[in-house]
Amino acid sequence: MGESAKAVETSTRILDAAELLFVEHGFDATSMRLITQAAGVNIAAVNYYFGSKDGLFKAVFERRAEPFARLFLGHLDQLERQYANPSAKQVVEAFVAAAIELGQEASLGGLIFVRLLARTFVEPHPVLKESMPRRYSELTRRYISALVKSLPHLSEAEVHWRFHFLANAMFNAFAGTNVLRLFMAHPIVNARDPQMVARMLVPFVVAGLDAQAAMPELVDQNS
Amino acid sequence: MGESAKAVETSTRILDAAELLFVEHGFDATSMRLITQAAGVNIAAVNYYFGSKDGLFKAVFERRAEPFARLFLGHLDQLERQYANPSAKQVVEAFVAAAIELGQEASLGGLIFVRLLARTFVEPHPVLKESMPRRYSELTRRYISALVKSLPHLSEAEVHWRFHFLANAMFNAFAGTNVLRLFMAHPIVNARDPQMVARMLVPFVVAGLDAQAAMPELVDQNS
């Protein structure tokens, strides 16, 4: 390692700073000047390493996308090896565990990528609208497939709806956006504590998944 | 009515166009040039009527904030007159009904304000961080209070957590952001149909509210 010196690579410092700022203030509101200043690098470095601001966003996303998918699918594999018919609760817990482990793996304090993912739902960046389905279609397919098997009292369409609600609730919960803070001066909950969030969230969403069907009469009418 | 002619007032046309564009692309990504062009008015009209872009956002928000609060509190009043102890399901349905009625009152197609509210949670606009608690604190207090009474098996702190999850799930559901579309090429659910969303959503969140406590041992340890 002849050229030691630098503690952290320049490109990594940029990724770290950008990840945090994108989550905190959004993509548009985060200027490259702010990013490079926070990272302690020159303004031109972003273009040198990532080509453009869009390229930087894609790189920020891609860095965590693969490890997260690998963690979750690993949990799901193990679950399906151990049990013939995993419950909805076990499937949800596999997902939550992956999110928390990712937050602990990354040297950063929180579940920053999960928060970034949550923001991406509400304001999808054009760069990702193309690459996300390709990368996550298998994960989504296996997640929903496991839920379908664990919820035999629901039609497949209704499981899709519940997965839709589940994903919204979970990602927003881990995003740490405290809804209550907007409505009351002194909210009780601490939305930033991921362990607490996970503990409170799992019973809520699992009960929602297990609930009776809202659409039992799916195909018995031909209006 | 001496000066007839104009079908819709200029300021109203601006509000309509801005409301839609803010929801679709966010505040920062929506330029005043885009708004005035969509509204078919002059660029300077925004500053003339609303003073600034921030003033316009505030006006967009304020136009729907009061009617929505009035609708929901009306439903809650009626509910508490009719029943001694309204169930969590009834409280949730009062909220959903208010959202849908607001969407039908406004001549626009969808539940645009509810979608705007959902976006506001994820990227809170500075202008609202001050005015929102003042306007909605009573609504939130009464909503949570009704839930606390309807869920006697939960501690007040846990009800606050569930309200946090509930609000996230509901607003995002009505926001019409199709999470599944980001993950799969051809999702089944149509997240833009508010009637369908309401029908699928209510059983999910009500079951989540009714679920057993995750924090039964709240105060029995003094670590």
Next chain:
DNA sequence: GTCTATATTCCGATAGAC
């Protein structure tokens, strides 16, 4: 690889004629 300096574009806001 890293820096300075700059090109280019777009933004919100305003002045002033009509």
Next chain:
DNA sequence: GTCTATCGGAATATAGAC
């Protein structure tokens, strides 16, 4: 009230020296 023209600033991106 409505318009044109423009100001001042900030953004991304790049050219070119070192």
